Amino acid sequence: MSQALVIVAHGSHLNPDSSTPTFDHADTIRASGAFDEVREAFWKEEPSFREVLRTVEADEVYVVPLFVSEGYFTEQVIPRELRLEGWDVEQWDSDGTSASHTTLTATDVAGKTVHYCGPVGTHDAMSDVIVQRAESVTGDPEVGEGFGLAVVGHGTERNENSAKAIHYHTDRIRETGRFDEVEALFMDEEPEVDDVAEFFESDDVVVVPLFIADGFHTQEDIPEDMGITDDYREGYDVPATVDGTNVWYAGAVGTEPLMADVVLERAAEAGANVGNAISRVRAETGGVVGD
Amino acid sequence: MKASLSESLRGAATYARSVVSLVHAGAGLYHERTTWRDLPETRRAFLQWVEGSDERGLGERYAMLVDGGISRTWGQLLVTTRLASDGRRRYDLRHEADADGSLDDLSVYTDPLAARHLATETDDGDYRPLKTAPTLRTGWVFPDLSGEQLVQAVDFFYPATVANWHREQQGDLDVTHWRETAERQTGIYDIVDELSGEQVEWLAESCCVDSQCLKRRQWDEDADTELDVPRGDGEFPCREPCSVVVAAARNWAVLEGETEREYTLTLTPSEKNQLEDIIEAVADGRTDEIREADVYDGANRYRARWLRAKRFDEEGGLAGGDAADDE
Ligand code: SF4
Numbered sequence: 047m048s049q050a051l052v053i054v055a056h057g058s059h060l061n062p063d064s065s066t067p068t069f070d071h072a073d074t075i076r077a078s079g080a081f082d083e084v085r086e087a088f089w090k091e092e093p094s095f096r097e098v099l100r101t102v103e104a105d106e107v108y109v110v111p112l113f114v115s116e117g118y119f120t121e122q123v124i125p126r127e128l129r130l131e132g133w134d135v136e137q138w139d140s141d142g143t144s145a146s147h148t149t150l151t152a153t154d155v156a157g158k159t160v161h162y163c164g165p166v167g168t169h170d171a172m173s174d175v176i177v178q179r180a181e182s183v184t185g186d187p188e189v190g191e192g193f194g195l196a197v198v199g200h201g202t203e204r205n206e207n208s209a210k211a212i213h214y215h216t217d218r219i220r221e222t223g224r225f226d227e228v229e230a231l232f233m234d235e236e237p238e239v240d241d242v243a244e245f246f247e248s249d250d251v252v253v254v255p256l257f258i259a260d261g262f263h264t265q266e267d268i269p270e271d272m273g274i275t276d277d278y279r280e281g282y283d284v285p286a287t288v289d290g291t292n293v294w295y296a297g298a299v300g301t302e303p304l305m306a307d308v309v310l311e312r313a314a315e316a317g318a319n320v321g322n323a324i325s326r327v328r329a330e331t332g333g334v335v336g337d
Numbered sequence: 338m339k340a341s342l343s344e345s346l347r348g349a350a351t352y353a354r355s356v357v358s359l360v361h362a363g364a365g366l367y368h369e370r371t372t373w374r375d376l377p378e379t380r381r382a383f384l385q386w387v388e389g390s391d392e393r394g395l396g397e398r399y400a401m402l403v404d405g406g407i408s409r410t411w412g413q414l415l416v417t418t419r420l421a422s423d424g425r426r427r428y429d430l431r432h433e434a435d436a437d438g439s440l441d442d443l444s445v446y447t448d449p450l451a452a453r454h455l456a457t458e459t460d461d462g463d464y465r466p467l468k469t470a471p472t473l474r475t476g477w478v479f480p481d482l483s484g485e486q487l488v489q490a491v492d493f494f495y496p497a498t499v500a501n502w503h504r505e506q507q508g509d510l511d512v513t514h515w516r517e518t519a520e521r522q523t524g525i526y527d528i529v530d531e532l533s534g535e536q537v538e539w540l541a542e543s544c545c546v547d548s549q550c551l552k553r554r555q556w557d558e559d560a561d562t563e564l565d566v567p568r569g570d571g572e573f574p575c576r577e578p579c580s581v582v583v584a585a586a587r588n589w590a591v592l593e594g595e596t597e598r599e600y601t602l603t604l605t606p607s608e609k610n611q612l613e614d615i616i617e618a619v620a621d622g623r624t625d626e627i628r629e630a631d632v633y634d635g636a637n638r639y640r641a642r643w644l645r646a647k648r649f650d651e652e653g654g655l656a657g658g659d660a661a662d663d664e
Contacts, residue, residue: 059466059584062457069453076450090580092468093496096513097576100500101492103377122523154511 050083050104051075051313054095054124055112055258057088064259065091067300068112074306074331080323081108081313089119095127099155107160108313112300114167114199114256115211116145129153130162142207143168143214147316161316166308167256168211173218175304178332180225180252183284183296190224194246198239198255198268201232209235212256225252233267240271243291250285250292258300269295303331362399364424372425376484379503383491384426384484387411388418402426408436411572412495412551413473416487428487431478443478449486452479452493467581469495469551469571498552498573505555505574513577515540516559522583529586534558536593541566544582545575548621602655604648611635611644 053072058064068086076084087098099107109128111120116138125133130150138145145164152160166172180195181187197219199212212230220228226248231239242253253272255264266278274286274293285292299305307328314320327333373381385391388398388407399420401407406419410433417429435443446455459465459472479490491499504510515537519530532540537558545554546567552575557563578586604612614635618624627634634640650656 059581060464062464073450090584091466092579093492094580097497097501100504101497103380118524126521 048082048104049106050102057091071306078323080320113165115208163312194227194248194251201235243289257298449490
């Protein structure tokens with residue numbers, strides 16, 4: 047039985063960087079050799095969700111959404127556009143952050159089995175990626191003591207699950223006790239990222255947006271809202287001092303190489319035979335092996 | 338005596354060459370008849386197509402494969418098939434505009450994955466959201482791909498075109514027409530189904546003709562209502578309005594919701610012609626070609642600046658009476 051991995055992501059008509067993390071993580075997984083085929087597909091780029099299944103030759107197809115939360119895209123748009131037969135969100139039996147996978151067929155392609163996975167953003171391993179992002183931006187593999195960590199989401203979106211995903215990881219990381227403080231902040235609702243310094247006692251705060259790709263929100267809005275720059279075009283310092291707090295702004299967590307591991311874990315949980323690729327990819331992308 | 342010796346040596350050399358060619362072609366044919374049997378059908382059909390097995394007989398095809406190779410274009414891609422000495426096919430893939438470029442002049446790539454990055458921007462560095470726009474950048478070559486790598490690279494340049502072309506060849510291309518696509522949309526695209534048949538014509542004329550997209554449009558307003566806009570001559574079909582077209586349609590659905598008003602503008606006949614020139618130049622993507630000092634072209638920058646200096650009011654717009662303002 048040959049198996050293919052299809053990574054589905056948003057993409058953009060305007061910003062070429064939007065698909066870069068998708069390509070990068072796909073390449074890491076290709077190089078691991080875990081799948082016979084790996085293909086990227088996009089809502090706004092090509093191949094489209096509508097046509098990607100016909101481009102893969104394998105009989106077993108694992109579809110992993112590179113989205114941060116369950117919601118409009120994972121529940122409506124992707125299943126509809128992939129033409130998943132008999133899809134019902136109940137099949138995920140999710141509380142908003144616990145979707146794992148379901149097995150279906152697609153009317154677009156005869157004879158293929160499609161394993162439709164939950165989004166990467168709500169997988170437990172995503173907490174590790176957030177922490178790894180903090181390590182990358184501070185250059186300190188032990189970062190934690192004396193530091194606060196802010197996990198930032200969009201807020202007030204089409205559904206409440208996006209905030210749930212932020213709180214989910216915030217709670218998980220807080221429970222590890224690694225950072226002095228861990229808080230969830232949002233762009234468009236309280237508590238707002240604008241006032242980041244107010245929510246932390248620590249002198250140093252790492253700010254990690256739970257976004258898949260860098261773009262308008264992570265490169266322009268959040269840096270300006272936090273006041274680490276007056277004009278995003280001029281860039282910002284890392285760390286930058288705002289109201290006496292050193293803000294270490296990490297940019298979109300989705301660009302962290304360890305994200306490839308989350309994609310693999312999703313597919314493996316859905317039944318893909320990935321051999322020891324998970325530990326190899328974790329080792330390669332800086333994650334903890336055998337975790 | 339001498340002459341006849343050299344003649345027979347030449348004859349022997351030609352004969353030997355033709356024997357070598359024959360063995361070479363034989364190895365190629367053997368390869369085609371054995372290894373290709375196990376290839377997935379779509380891939381095999383495409384590899385046969387690129388060497389024109391639909392256009393020429395076996396003898397001619399192998400003579401060409403051994404001697405110089407067979408070239409065919411797929412959109413702006415140029416594929417040349419040759420037989421390696423072991424009888425396997427090797428493929429050269431490049432932009433058709435670089436047909437005569439030597440490997441020294443072009444950037445040489447070996448990994449098909451590079452195609453994804455080559456497809457991202459035009460020669461001018463502009464982002465290409467529509468992969469089948471006729472704006473593929475030039476200056477690169479994959480000189481030595483296997484069949485599998487070729488198909489992979491082509492699928493990165495023009496995603497899903499091989500799969501859709503093959504379905505069409507088999508007579509089972511699943512076309513989704515405008516109405517069905519529009520009605521399926523949700524969220525901010527929910528309103529695209531408000532476009533009338535005439536507006537869908539304009540949509541296809543704006544985005545889908547050959548000067549804008551190399552796919553051959555097979556979708557219509559619906560299965561019973563053909564659009565008049567030319568479908569295009571592309572090798573590979575477009576089976577459904579793409580995301581670029583749906584996103585554009587959304588904006589037009591919003592803009593077309595405005596009611597028309599009458600404006601009274603004062604222009605000389607040349608100025609009216611000039612407005613038309615400017616619209617034509619932008620619509621045809623010709624503004625870059627207009628020479629700096631060619632003030633005879635209505636879309637020339639100096640001409641446009643003159644018109645702005647003369648006709649714009651303090652608010653930075655065309656000064657003119659709006660019929661609605663007088664009511
Ligand atoms: S809908 Fe039009 S622009 Fe889009 S791919 Fe098809 S032919 Fe090209």
